[in-house]
Amino acid sequence: MAESVVLDGVDRGLLHALQLDGRVPFARVADVLGVAETTVARRYKRLRSVAGLRVVGAVNGVLFGRTAWTLRLRCTPDVALPLARALAKRPDVSWVHVMSGGAEISCHAQLPPGEETMLLEKLPRAGRVLDVRAHSVLHGFSLPSDWSGLRWLDDEQVERLRPAEPRIAQVEVDGADQALLELLAVDGRTPYAELAARTRLSESTVRRRLDLLRHNGVVSYQVDIPAAALGFGAQARLWMTVPPHALTKVGGRLAEHEETSFVAATTGPTNLVAVVACRDSGGLYRYLTERVGALREITSLETAVLMRTVKQG
Template sequence: MTESVVLDGIDRGLLHALQLDGRVPFSRVADVLGVSETTVARRYKRLRAVAALRVVGVANGVLFGRTAWTLRLRCTPDVAMPLAKALAKRPDIFWVHVMSGGAEISCHAQLAPGEESILLEKLPRASRVLDVSAHSVLNAFTLPSDWSRLRCLDDDQVASLRPEEPRPARTEVDAADLTLLALLAVDGRASCAELAAQARLSESTVRRRLDLLRHNGVVSYQVDIPAAVLGFGTQARLYLTVPPHALVDVGKRLARHEETSFVAATTGPTNLVAVVACRDSGDLYRYLTERVAPLRAITSLETAVLMRTVKQG
């Protein structure tokens, strides 16, 4: 069980290093942590086996013409898991959670032009789907790749591992790029040789395309590990309403909370969404009453506890 995994300083240093650069060579991590490259590789393999660690390549579809959405579905509990699993099979849908005792599903989507209406028209017809709400993501204040709970390295160690900052730019992607993005979504640390073999491209072509996609911000690499492994057994989504004049301020304040792994402004009746991770239900209560409650600009707040994560990344 992932909940029983014990992480020491080397494990946590490795996780922080991968958060900074998901494709960082183990030799560089070893130099920073003061251990052997073999030790780092062995720890990574162990965490993959016993802690469900993955490094995944995450595409920023907005940069090649897609739109970002967060969806919320209310359904009868008996169909929540089958529907969540069906949604998770779609390559354009990610972060699929079952919430609220199995009566709700939340997920994110990056949809090509014209696909928004097709997907939303299909969902209400699904068996026992009671309600669907779709919110266009307007701005992200923090993303899972920035989650502060993974940080443990000092400033000098971070500086030696941090890669060059991407320069987000609208990018034309072709079928080969989309194939590489799909492969990276499964294993963000797959070698260029492995990617080349699966995509039927030359290794030099793969290396050049990956460098360009990363430089343009089209792909980034995220650490995918259950929050419970880090000691945070209770996660929840917060749906908040904030007056437009206070939206940016509240969004930035929430993003600075160590509990939040995702905060974004959206369209819809609630215009701010957040994902938080706490140690237990008591910790969540304290977070809501002591950290969120003082943000007086918030006019409404709804909390939905995540029961199961079906798909991440």
């Protein structure tokens, strides 16, 4: 697990700026923060090396007919970590966590129709995987890219950095675009010149294609940093059951909590899932008993502490 890192206002401002726009030029961030561009670049490099910061290019799979799923696998402790690492190698799987003392795995996947069965069939047998639950994500109330734990800038600074909203439209993605997206999935801030060299395209073509993909909502740039590096030492995944008539209300209320980084309505025996980050176990206890407990519409709650993060974004 990542250790907490001492962050000052420049670090916090940079992280919030990257949350708003993962490819924002350092010169613009420096201007908003009132520091030198070299300072911003140096802080970014430090956060990458000591805090595990990454910016990733995330593809909107919905535009290509993919469905979001959250998977929950119960297994024997000896297979949990190898299985989690195997799942993490798949490009369509993200947010792979080992939970419950090493006896459970949770992950998120974007899969085309019919692929769900194929993925589950590839899981190890011989009794080591004891139970698999697959929940289709029906609606997201809060996504990791919106996590309030990264907020630092004031409203005026936010407006100076916020990019234009994508229009979300179908766009044809060819082989060159796919190559660009694969590179951005590793490092969303890869310079245009390097992207051009690695894809054998001109730099102007790379800029034009990425602008188009972003404008149409095909790709977004998201901050990927372990919550533990920011001082949140207790993280957990919650599975809740809520009557259908109250699902929108409760999901919206949970999304307003500063502790939640992900809240979504799903199919399955539980119909609401959330990921929370608290400073310590005492904070997690207070959050569950006071804030979640105050939502009377929740009829059942399962909690699993995240022990190890194998893959983030």
